[in-house]
Amino acid sequence: MTIPHRPMSLTVNGKPVGPIDVPNDMMMLDFLHDYLNLTGSRFGCGQGICHACTIILDDPVEGAVEMRTCVTGAHFFAEKRVRTIEGHATRDAKGDILQLTPVQQAFIEHFAFQCGYCTPGFVTGTQVLIERLRKTPIARADVEKTIEQALAPHICRCTGYVRYYEAIRAVILSTPGLVSG
Amino acid sequence: MNKAKLSRRGFVLGGIAAGVAIRVNFLADGARADVIDNPRDARPAWIGPNGKPRFRMDAVAKVTGDKTFTRDFRAKDMPGWPTAQSNALFIRANRADAAFESLDLSVLGADLQPDRLVLGEELVRDGLMPPDGAVVVAPGFYGDRFLVLKGETPRLLGQPVALLIYHDFPQFAAARRKLRFADVIQWGAKTGYHPPPPYGAGRSIRVGGATPADADLYAPLTGTIVGGTFDAQGVVWPAANASGNAAEKAMAAAETIAAGIENAGPDALVLQRRFYSQSVDASAMEPDNGLVWYQADSGRLHAMIATQSPYEVATATTAMVAISKFKLTAIDLSIGYTVGYGTKDHSIFPYYCMIAGLYGDGRPVRLANDRFEQFQMGLKRHAFWIDNTLVIDRKTQSFEAMKGVFRCDGGGRRNFSPEVGFVGMVAAQGIYYLPRSDFSYEAVASRAVDAGSTRGFGTLQTMSATEIMVDEAAEILGVDAIALRLKNVLRTGMKNSQGAIAGGQLRDDELLVQMQTHPLWTGRAERKAVYEAANPGKRYGIGFAQVHKDFGSVAEGAITTLTLDPTGLLSMRQHGNDMGTGMTTSQAMIVAAVLGRAPESYTFGIVDWPEMPLSDEGTVGTQADQDALAQNPRWTPCFLTSMSSSNSAFFIGHATREAARALLRFSLWPAAVAIWSEGAGGGQFGPLSANADEIRFEDGHLTAGGLEPLSYARLAKVAHERGLITGVSVHSFNRWQFSQAIFDVPTIGTMRLPIDALSLRFGDGAGGFRFIDRQQVFYPEVARMNAGVTYYSGMATLVELAVDTASGQVDLLSHHSLLECGNQIVPELVSGQIQGGLAMGIGHALHEDLPLYEDGPGNGTWNWNRYRLPHGRDVAVWTQTTTVLPPLSETDPPKGMAEVVMIAVVPAIANAVTHAIGKRFYATPITPEQILEALS
Amino acid sequence: MRLSRRMRLGLLAVGLVCVIGAAGVLAVLFGVFQPSVVSDAVNQPLTPAEMAQLVPRGRYLTLAADCAACHTAPGGAPYAGGLGFALPVGTLYATNISPDPTYGIGQWSRADFQHAMRDGIGPGHSYLFPAMPYVSYRQMSEGDVDAVYAYLMTRQPIHQASPRDSFPLPYMRLGMAFWNLINLPSRGFVTDAALSPTINRGRYLVDALGHCGECHTPRDISMGMIPGRYLQGATIEGVDAPDITPAGLARLGFDAPTLAQFMRAGLGPQGVTTFSMYEVIEHSTRYLTPADAEAMADYLMQGAPPPVVVTVGAVTPGTEHGRQSYVAVCAGCHGLNGVGVPHVAPAMRTNATLRLPSDRNLMRIMSDGLPAQSFPDGEAMQPMPGFAHLLTHQELVDLAAYLRSTWGGHPPH
DSSP, X not given: OOSOEEEEEXXXXXXXXXXXXXXXXXXXXXXXXXXXXXXXXXXXSSSSSSOTTEEEEEETTTEEEEEETTSSBGGGGTTOEEEOGGGSSEEOTTSOEEEOOHHHHHHHHTTOOSSOSSHHHHHHHHHHHHHHHHHXXXXXXXXXXXXXXXXXXXXXXXXXXXXXXXXXXXXXHHSTTSEEO | OOOOOXXXXXXXXXXXXXXXXXXXXXXXXXXXXXXXXXXXXXSOTTBOTTSSBSSOTTHHHHHTTOSOBGGGOOGGGSTTSOSOOEEEEEEEOSOSSEEEEEEOGGGGTTTTOOSEEEEHHHHHHTTOOOSOGGGSSSTTTTOSOSSOOTTOOOSSTTOEEEEEEESSHHHHHHHHHHHTTXXXXXXXXXXXXXXXXXXXXXXXXXXXXXXXXXXXXXOTTTSOOEEEEEETTEEEOOOOOTTSOHHHHHHHHHHXXXXXXXXXOTTEEEEEEEEEEOXXXXXXXXXXXXXXXXXXXXXXXEEEEOOSOHHHHHHHHHHXXXXXXXXXXXXXXXXXXXOOTTTTSSOSHHHHHHHHHHTSTTSOEEEEOOHHHHHHHSOEEOEEEEEEEEEEETTTOOEEEEEEEEEEEOTTSOTTHHHHHHHHHHHTTTXXXXXXXXXEEEEEOOSSOOBOOOTTTTHHHHHHHHHHHHHHHHHHHTSOHHHHHHHHBOOTTOBOTTSOBOSSOXXXXXXXXXXXXXXXXXXXXXXXXXXXXXXXXXXXEEEEEEEEEOOSOSOEEEEEEEEEOTTSOEEEEESOOOSSSOHHHHHHHHHXXXXXXXXXXXXXXOXXXXXXXXXXXXXXXXXXXXXXXXXXXXXXXOSOOOSOTTOIIIIIHHHHHHHHHHHIIIIIHHHHHHHHTOSGGGGGGTTOOOOGGGEEEETTEEEETTOOOBOHHHHHHHHHHTTOEEEEEEEEEESSSBOEXXXXXXTTEEEEESOSEEEEEETTOTTOEEEEOOSEEEOOOGGXXXXXXXXXXXXXXXXXXXXXXXTOOEEEEEEEEEEEOBSOSSHHHHHHHHHHHHHHHHIIIIIOOBOSSTXXXXXXXXOXXXXXXXXXXXXXXXXXXXXXXXXXXXXXXXXXXXXXXXTTHHHHHHHHHHHHHSOOOOBSSOOHHHHHHHHO | OHHHHHHHHHHHHHHHHHHHHXXXXXXXXXXXXXXXXXXXXXXXXXXXXXXXXXXXXXHHHHHHTTHHXXXXXXXXXXXXXXXXXXXXXXXXXXXXXSSOTTTSSTTOOHHHHHHHHHHSEEGGGEEOOTTSOHHHHTTSOHHXXXXXXXXXXXXXXXXXXXXXXXXXXXXHHHHHHHHHHHHSOSSOOOOOTTSOHHHHHHHHIIIIISOTHHHHSOBOTTSOBOGGGTTSOEEETTEEEOOOSHHHHHHTTOOHHHHHHHHHHSEETTEEOOHHHHHHHHHTGGGSOHHHHHHHHHXXXXXXXXXXXXXXXXXXXXXXXXXXXXXXXXXXHHOTTSOOBTTTBXXXXXXXXXXXXXXXXXXHHHHHEEOOEEOGGGOEEOOEEOOTTTSOHHHHHHHXXXXXXXXXXXXXX
């Protein structure tokens, strides 16, 4: 291979990965798809606009940070911990689903998505929001506005957003400690 | 819609490509879609205790990141495929006014040159051309070239000129980045543009009788849709002749309408307005893609393709490859979940994927658009130019006549352009009865990216214009805009602009009456005053519009198979696949409604139907053609249609329901009677007079007229042991009317069913299915093709918005919609479709726009930053409301509604903006710049 | 512009206390008011016909003078004021200049408007704060001010009071009389016969209507623009308004045609306009006629050296860490080689921000990001995220050094 590359290691969904030789300039989404075969994070725009490709970076200081993998280099994540859509639900050793997260559960029960292409990004964005609210709860009156702002960049072409946002509201209101007062 | 595909499969399989085995799967074998294919419990987890879906059948797979879309699959995921996969990309023309001379790939350096470079000449030499001839809808449907030849001018912007295949992924990724936006094409002399000739023109002319009930003086249903030809100046219509042929008579009728408009006196309001509806990218989140592996030695072509029309892809690929130098013995096509809003139906992209695979040197090749490429190549919604004239009697406020002249730009490949024009034309009357109407369309070619089947299919464009016009007419006449609509609404039994009477009760009037009393409408003046006083600088507006839209096409073929295993588990096989609408879930619920339970296992997306050995070979041009062809009990006018045209609930649902009914009557009921009749004196059954109409399912058990409830396990056991019918497969056909046929059903008797083919399995099914040749068939008359439409769903939308006079921004405050769609199969899915359709309509009305030509998507620089899709903040997420009109009874059919829901909101927004600022807009999208201009 | 005024007034508030004290004596000495540049002719009201005729021109001039930037609050009604300038001593609010008789300028006469615009004195002899750039508008022609007046009077009256200024020192307005004595030129615009009509038109657009100097000319201790450092750039609220002298613009990569284009488009090879300049484009310069934009550019670029071309070579030694960060978080949009993505993300190779003498603006953008911005002709930039939470300060510094040395023509560190 004539393309400059270097080894990288990281932790994906709790499991150590690497060291793997990865081209210096490869984007994280390509790495997830074509090196790790984790294809749940979706290619939508390739320019960081639609947020279908986001994953969670678990930063020791910042906590959960939503990252757009289509415009972020794979090597940025070297030695870091990330959660992809495949790592949200609890799975058994074979990889079968044991339990969904409350966010995933709410999405399916609200019939939140249709084609589902954007769903991994919405799960990711919502999970980050929930974890943020756990640290800094909001007033009940601010819930809708907060959802709008947190999920604003996420594009969905099928649903018109209503059932997604309603599901997110339901999770926030039913999870103790996210709403103050 | 008028996707008049009347012959394909028979031609392909019986003609040039006889003997090619076609197999299509939903998802690759071994894909992690266990929620669909391998339910772990007897009752699938997605069904709640009440028998209703707790969530979509595909929900868990989709929410956990499983491989569900074609895009998610790589060669290593495909069972039996080599794991080493190649990747391909195109060099595409970013101009269409000069001859392609050569490629200069020096930008790639020595290291990043492709492993395989395919140019147009090689394809021509190898005999590969876009599918054409009888195998596709019409000649030139996909154009004449895959790749631009040297010395030729591209037909359209974005047309590929070269295919580059890389075996190494990092090299591919690096090369792709280098090539993006790079000028690597050497152009020769300027040649001017080189689009195909115009695609087609048609005209629907009707002059009604003295009253709507009287016979029409002229109508397409009894006469003809007039076809236009083209000369250098444009479209040419036949000469008028009142005693000539059908078309000449039609033109004579058109002359009387024109004269009526010309000579309208002062008592008539003659409103003439021109409209423009922009080109739109459907922006399905999954860009077009496919994965193809060709084994040259055995002639097997394996593919995984994102498509809404797998049957078309499989059969047309067969025809395409069969005449090339490549040996073909079998096609093994897998499809995933996908999404396209019509743009993955009859798209050329799958054939490009096949080409890539054929030149993969034995390796699987993946071809997957990025978003820039998707804008450059994805099918567009047609831009429409509309010139309408509406004549209204000022005194009675009755619509007297309407003339509409529509031009749509199909871009550089024909695709469904004439059909889109046709459907737009027949929808243009909106929800109104028009005593006289003259609508015509002209589908023109250009160098634009090709437009095709896209949600709305021409009706969004023409009906929006009509609804904006009616709103203006009401304003001019000084009457309530809903009252004017009610005055002229198309009522049950009235004829549409083709002279056809719609199926069933028309309920547009009910929608109008309900919406007329909605607080947003009754309180609009007061609300405006209050809002504007409280929000200086904002202008408040309420807008209303209502449409009804057809669903389905002129040829809808569908197959469902249901089988009962010895333990009582139900399995379902279906040709449909899920584009996000939830049709897999709703088809299961249709079965549940008849059989008291949903099947336990499913296979969707099936194209290969050994149990349904039908052919649709032969062209139906006339009634005589059809009568002759129908003599063959194994012939049908249309084998399978694609997933499109809002067709799953009504048309595919019909096949599913009839299969379930057949299983109930042919299998479960006889088995039950056998059990009940055991013992002396006819057992418990003897003393009673229960019949099949009394079948009820209670707690999953079959009972009737007080007879012992029986479990599926018992019924199945008996049916299998005694060799009763244990599996049914039905094929249904619809051409604005369902076909019916008479069958002698073994063990049951002779009966007439609303299907055109039936196949049965007996006992343990060792001998497979037995096809039951029909004794007589009743196909809809061929003239039904001219009906335009006979199935309507209705949608009315009220929009409340505020215009910011400083920025020109439109802020949707709320909207309320009322839908009429018969019985809802799964209300949660219906409401999701409504909300999604409304968002897409909002995008069309306010945000989404594409220039057609050099500055447009064909130049390869468009993405969702410039092309703004509606976001959450744009759609009034928290304040929108919807009501679905209750059905007349629980027996109303479920009607297709995925397209109609996006339309009314477009003119409703335009009308609301007018209410807000007092200016009318005749072009979409209505942008802040235009609003500021109007305000200055 | 907003930032500039906020800053200006901030220092003003502090400085004024001193000025007022010291000027007490001067007040006695100069018991006369500043000379007006407004002629007596304006005491004659314009006829309705004259007003009507002036409206189209007035609309253009109102845009060119960028009145909306301050007098239309974000989300607020047009020309209803309300935009707040938070200052250390209180908040000053832009006034309602819609023709509402109660809260706007509905009752203002032609003369009232002329004196406010060009003398900084409103009706009732109330002194305006120089957040209103009357020092620049003083150079507007009487006819142009009439046209603006005529246009504003056709706007929808907005019956809405601007919030009251929360200044603790109500007599500060009076103090403006003294400030004006120091900082207000005695004369309006004077055509320079030595220059071509185009250049004169350009200077008029730059100095009078565009009031470019209000941000781009540094200010002295009294917050007056320093004539000797005309358009040489200033720092306002932590952001550099660049040097837009001919040499300064050439350093950023402009020549006259590209500058003219940039002012109407808001973007170009030099990047996209950022911070307050984006609002200037959005509300004002995008509407300039090509001829006016060219005249402005011709004036600004007079005598400029050829635009600087930065030669792009290999990665400068010492910036490899910055390069790694660039590849990790920037290259996805701005391109591995800094060429950007057409219509999506600006190129770095020719980006003006990288060429500025200081890395102040660059660091701010990299740390905090930029909001989504729309430009004429359908151009639209998605938001750029900030990276302060993902990169350490040192990484940001290294990244800036990499960018500036690779494409900005600066030596590393």
